[in-house]
Structure formats: structure tokens, C-alpha cells
Amino acid sequence: MEFTYLKTFREVAKWGSYTRAAEVLGYAQSSITMQVQKLEETYGTVLVERFGRNMKLTIAGEALLLYVNDILRLHEESKEVVSQQSRGTLSIGTIETLAAYVLPPHLQSYRQQYPGISVTIQPANEPFIIEAVKEGALDIGIIMDPPFADPELHSSILREEELVVIVAPTHRLAGHSEIQVQDFESESLILTEDGCTYRALLLKTLKSNQVNYTLSYEFGNLEAIKQCVIYGLGIALLPRVVVVEEIQKGQVAAIPFVHPDFKFYSQLVYSKKKWKSKAFLGFLEIIFGTNYQNH
Template sequence: MPISHAHLRSFHAVATHGSFTRAAEFLHITQPTLSGQVKELEERYGIKLFIRHGRRIELTDMGLSAYAITRHMFRYEEEVEQLLQSARALTTGKLRVAADSPYIATPLLAQFQRLYPGIQISIQYGNSEQLMTWLASRRCDVAFLPNIPQSDDRLFSIPLVPDNLVVFVSQDHAWADRQSVNMAELTNQRIVLREKGSRTRSIFEEAVRQSGLELKDVMEISGREGVREAVAAGFGVGIVAENELGADSRLSSLRVSDAELNHAEYVTCLKEHQALRVTDAFLDMIQSSQQAQ
């Protein structure tokens, strides 16, 4: 009796998502059904594919070997599906996007949607570390990343036009009417920063180190909107990419006069996803839009 495709798909989903719950949601089946299929696969061949530690799971050596094969298997399945869809001139399909911010991704996704109105787009937001995890686990097709590991040869990336980081304060702050500040002045203020793993935070902290200074007072808040609201309420001074600040009458922006605070952004995918029809069309659009600037 040949191996069950449904059983392999269930195993692959659990291995990819690292969770029976998330895998069941992804496959749109119940968790008991999913668990039963994985169990049947293990019992049929007398092996263990996962080690279960309560709610946490990890692949066994056999599971790792099987996952290396199913990754190729389901990638080829996706390529066949995309090939067949391409015959319909991209009238249907899906593009799963991850981004660290809506400000850069949203206009480009809107442009893509106008070109291909039949493509269903989904987007999820996270910090840089989360985006890399989602890419590696194939929970997204493309990601807007503020930095990419140069040594990671799994990735294909297109650089976007870089942006500058700026300081922002509330309108009640003593700096509200100034045009710029220096690093020494900044380090004497309470700085409101996102959680560790945020690229904005990493760029700013590196600039502080290169200036030979230290941050004396840091308030850490999870999420970009949380930082914005804290600064508007007068808790301290924020750091943000200039194009993400937007129009907010409660806030005022200033440049840093003695440090280079450049914020690069990339559109990134796994090389093995680059040839998929929808992903390829999106990357072509990105490259064309960057060349036009």
C-alpha cells in the first residue's frame, strides 16, 4: 500500500510550523485528525518523527531526514500548481507577505493588486527575527526585511531605496521646535525603543556604540504603535524610519547631526520560491519600480 499523501502533508505541516495546533489551522483540519494522521504514519513504519515535550515538539533524526525530502516534494507541488495557474495569466493565486512595517510594504502591495486583481494577498507583521523565522519555515512567500544575513545563501533579495532614521518627540517636549540634535544630547534623554530584534533599535544602538557613548535610560515597548503612543504621551524620545513617521500633529521630528542613521530595506524570498509564478511576478514588479526611481 503506497504511503498516504495526506499523512505526509500532515507531517510536513507540523514540521514546518513547529506546532500541531498551527499546522491544523494551516491545513484547515481538526487537531485530532492531524494528530491521528501523524500517529498512523509513525505506527505504520515503526518510527518516531517527533519528540513531544508537552506542547513543544522537535523533530527526531528520522523526522529531520523525512522533512528534508518533504520540503522538496511540496515545493515541487507548489511549482506545478503555479505553472498551471500561469496558463490563466495570473488570474488566481496567493501571495503570503511578511513585513516589519506597513509603510513600505502597503503601497507596493497595492500596486501589485492593481496589476493582478485576482491574486489573494495576506500579510503579517513582526520584527526582523520573526520575519527570518517565517521565511525559513515557509510561512510566507516574500518578506520586507530591514536587514538580511549576508552569509545566508538560501535567500534572494532586492534592495529598496534606503531611508533615514529620525528622532521624534511630543509637541510638549523642549526639542519640539529644533531641527536637529546630536548623539550626546540623545543619550542624556530617556529613549523609547522597540523590543530587541527590531532593526531600528539595532541601527540606533550601533550608532551609540560607535560614538563612544552609552544609553542611560531606555524604555522598551513592544510594537511600533506602542512606541509612537508613548512618545506622544511624553514618556521620552523615539527613533523611527523617516517614511514611517507619517503625519501626526502630536509629534515633531528632528535629524541627528553627527551620526549616519541609514535604514535599508529589502524584499526577500527563499531562492527555491523565486521561480513560483506569483512570487516571480511580484519580484519583477519590485525590480521595475526600483529601476524607475
């Protein structure tokens, strides 16, 4: 059996589509279909079936996927060892905030030290990232949460991320030195998309304190949120790191949100089963700025 077939099967499972898997892998769709059929012949059972426009794994397919993730992970490890760890891939899942405003300088340093390693960044929400790291589909997850712990994962804090309420300079809250929960009363909120941890905690906190507000806009894009605030369409809760430029230009006022539950940290997670290659450890050393064994 060829590893190519297993990789193809994993992509079909990931995207739920022969067409999308073909685009990602650079194959013709007929080739994707043939490879999955070869696997089904090998195992003597149906692995993928169609539901409407989507392809879904059968029970047998779900069982095989667990082994495929381990097989491909071990295969990559063996290739890296044999090739003296000079080539390979590193897959990182993270949220948009960290991908855009925190990771780039670390990625630049990593490329300089490990030019043969291809780094893949997967933007996603945190539940997806955590599950993908557990399954081995991602090597590393970088999340932003209150201190995170999971028995299957190593978790290390990178730094605290201050959350601020951003408002237009003419807004009534612009002159405040801090924002309390009650200050959200009757405000028009512009929120990040569902699945964002600080959004979820904000809504929970407002509800528990019986604060009335209007949910005006929801965006999966930070730039859209900032532009709406600049135009006076509402207020938003965001990490300070994403609005540094707008603050300097005087486009928004950023006021710290003071609440005991809102202690958020960027954190790096990886599976306790993860084999630590030289390239993997090299990334950890770069992002922590020291030898990772100290963390």
C-alpha cells in the same frame, strides 16, 4: 502518501502544537494526530514527540522537514504551471513598519492584476524572515537593514528609509535641526522590541559612545510607541514613514538622526533557488515599478 499529511506535518513543526496546527488548517485535532501517525507509520520512525505542552521534532523529523519543504514547493510549482499560473499563493514575510506603511498600495495593485493569487503576509523580525526565505517557508522577504547580502539570497534595495528621533513638541530637542549621538545623554528611551535592527544598532552605538540613558519602555507595536512619545514619556527612534500623520497634526516633532552607520534601506530578498513563476515576477515588477530584469 498524501500531500495533505506533509502540509500538516509542516504546520505542526512550525507551531509546535497539534492544537494550533488544527486551528490554522481547519481540521479537528484528532485528524492532525492521525495524519502525523500515518507519516510515522510510512517512515517507520517517531517524527514528533512531546516536551511539556509543546510538540518538537525528533532528529528524524528534522531531517524529514527539509525534504517536505522542497516537496511542497515543487508541488506548488507544478500546480501553477498546469493551471497556467492563474491561481496559487504568495507568502511574504516583513516587519510591521513595512507591512503597515509601505506594502498596502503595492498589494492593491497586485490584487487587481492577479486576482486568483492569495497573498499571505507574515509579520516577523528580520532573522526569522531571512531564515524562512532560505528554507522556502516564505516566497519573499521585505526587510529594513543596512545593505544586506547573503550567498543564498537575491537582495535588491527598494528605497532608503530615513530614521528620525520623535519627541513631544514641548521636549527640549524639538527645536533641533538634527540629532547627534550625544543628544541621547540622560534621555528616556522608548524602544521597539528585541530583534529590530535599528534598535540593536542604536543601543550598540550609545554603548560604544558611553552615552547614558534610561530604557523606559519597550513595545512590539508602533502605535504604542508613538502614543507614549505624544504623552511625553520619552523619545523614540523610528522610520519617518511611520510618523507622517503625527508630524502633520503637530503631535510630535521628528528630527533626523545623523550618524554614518544609520543608513537603512527597505530591501526585497528571495532564495536563489526560488522558481520564478509569472505571479512571483509580477509582484516584483509591481513593487519595483518596472520590469524586474532591470534590477
